[in-house]
Amino acid sequence: MKQMELYIHIPFCMRKCRYCDFLSSVEDETTQNLYVRALLAEIAFYGGMYRDRAVTTVYIGGGTPSWLKESAIVSILNEVWRAFTILPDTEVTIECNPGTLTGYKFSVYRKIGINRISIGLQSADDDELMRLGRVHTFAQFLKTYELARQNGFSNINIDLMSGLPGQSLSDYKATLQKVIRLKPEHISAYSLMIEEGTPFYEQYRFDVVRQESGLKPQFLPSEDEVYQMTQLTVQLLAAAGYGQYEISNFALKGYACRHNIGYWRRKNYLGVGLGASSLIDNIRYSNLRDLHEYIEQTKHIRAGLWENERKEADGTVRIEELPAVSIHASAERIGRGAQMEEFMFLGLRMTDGISRTEFEQSFGKPIEAVYQEPLLRLAKEGLLVKHAGRIFLTERGREVSNYAMAQFLLS
Ligand code: SF4
Numbered sequence: 297m298k299q300m301e302l303y304i305h306i307p308f309c310m311r312k313c314r315y316c317d318f319l320s321s322v323e324d325e326t327t328q329n330l331y332v333r334a335l336l337a338e339i340a341f342y343g344g345m346y347r348d349r350a351v352t353t354v355y356i357g358g359g360t361p362s363w364l365k366e367s368a369i370v371s372i373l374n375e376v377w378r379a380f381t382i383l384p385d386t387e388v389t390i391e392c393n394p395g396t397l398t399g400y401k402f403s404v405y406r407k408i409g410i411n412r413i414s415i416g417l418q419s420a421d422d423d424e425l426m427r428l429g430r431v432h433t434f435a436q437f438l439k440t441y442e443l444a445r446q447n448g449f450s451n452i453n454i455d456l457m458s459g460l461p462g463q464s465l466s467d468y469k470a471t472l473q474k475v476i477r478l479k480p481e482h483i484s485a486y487s488l489m490i491e492e493g494t495p496f497y498e499q500y501r502f503d504v505v506r507q508e509s510g511l512k513p514q515f516l517p518s519e520d521e522v523y524q525m526t527q528l529t530v531q532l533l534a535a536a537g538y539g540q541y542e543i544s545n546f547a548l549k550g551y552a553c554r555h556n557i558g559y560w561r562r563k564n565y566l567g568v569g570l571g572a573s574s575l576i577d578n579i580r581y582s583n584l585r586d587l588h589e590y591i592e593q594t595k596h597i598r599a600g601l602w603e604n605e606r607k608e609a610d611g612t613v614r615i616e617e618l619p620a621v622s623i624h625a626s627a628e629r630i631g632r633g634a635q636m637e638e639f640m641f642l643g644l645r646m647t648d649g650i651s652r653t654e655f656e657q658s659f660g661k662p663i664e665a666v667y668q669e670p671l672l673r674l675a676k677e678g679l680l681v682k683h684a685g686r687i688f689l690t691e692r693g694r695e696v697s698n699y700a701m702a703q704f705l706l707s
Pocket residue numbers: 308309311312313316317318320358359360393416
């Protein structure tokens with residue numbers, strides 16, 4: 297049986313964080329209920345369409361899925377169990393934010409088959425949390441974490457961010473130490489990105505310009521300080537027994553996130569919900585991004601064809617038809633070159649890198665036939681290593697991963 301991963305998007309939050317550009321908004325209960333109904337229709341539809349595939353991982357992300365009533369999560373997962381063939385040891389994750397959970401919610405999550413909890417903490421410093429516009433304090437996070445443990449969850453991720461406005465290296469160290477003391481099975485640690493269209497962009501864009509011009513920013517940590525924070529993450533987590541299995545992800549042995557690994561390995565995944573994207577047999581789909589249009593369109597969801605214009609080498613324009621669904625906003629076949637690029641970019645994010653055999657099996661030629669020159673150059677620069685049939689970035693390579701990945705662009 298063919299396999300795929302399943303991602304379910306819940307686009308609601310209690311309040312919008314000041315740095316967030318994810319597809320999420322604050323909506324009343326009536327809208328949330330309409331959305332859940334739409335989601336159920338979409339899941340049921342795909343259950344019929346993908347009868348020949350088994351689901352290997354389920355990830356309920358957002359937004360803040362834990363902000364929904366527990367009964368909504370129960371309906372969604374019941375529909376997933378009913379519609380799809382789910383493998384017995386499937387990893388089922390839900391993203392949660394402190395301040396949106398009770399012990400009862402966790403007990404319901406466990407009963408319906410959720411076996412992994414991902415908690416957005418970001419910082420253990422209440423002033424930093426306030427500046428980020430988070431809805432919770434560190435004490436509330438601790439309560440949430442304790443409730444998850446009390447309800448038997450033995451696979452918990454904590455999300456952290458570094459490079460926050462006003463954050464010093466020792467502030468960040470204190471956050472890391474507090475989190476390590478809790479012994480979660482998994483830690484994701486990203487650096488803050490200032491994204492256009494967010495309140496943070498308005499507040500800090502001059503700082504970003506200063507940073508880019510090599511000047512010391514006023515509020516944000518300097519590039520050098522952010523680099524030190526990243527290094528500190530790797531050092532402290534390694535000393536505490538966490539393996540770095542991806543540039544920003546660390547886990548105790550046996551607890552790497554299977555869903556995310558599938559994504560970095562370019563496995564097929566189906567995304568359901570507002571704006572969710574899917575990768576099925578090298579076609580990338582994106583769902584509608586307007587909440588009310590999505591809710592309306594799922595009432596009449598049906599399979600159809602998506603037409604794209606394609607320019608041939610001789611300049612002639614051809615119409616290419618792709619299988620699609622009426623709630624898609626786009627569908628695009630990923631060409632062979634782009635597949636190779638993704639294979640490299642995503643695979644090299646992982647500490648154990650990529651397999652030469654897998655490359656050859658996927659593309660019908662040895663990796664050197666395509667990437668001889670960048671492989672040699674990066675190896676010479678000490679950024680990449682070839683060992684036992686695998687190719688991976690060195691520690692230094694991971695530190696300058698943007699530069700290293702750019703070497704694998706084909707066009
Ligand atoms: S909780 Fe997450 S998704 Fe929601 S606004 Fe904050 S960062 Fe964005």
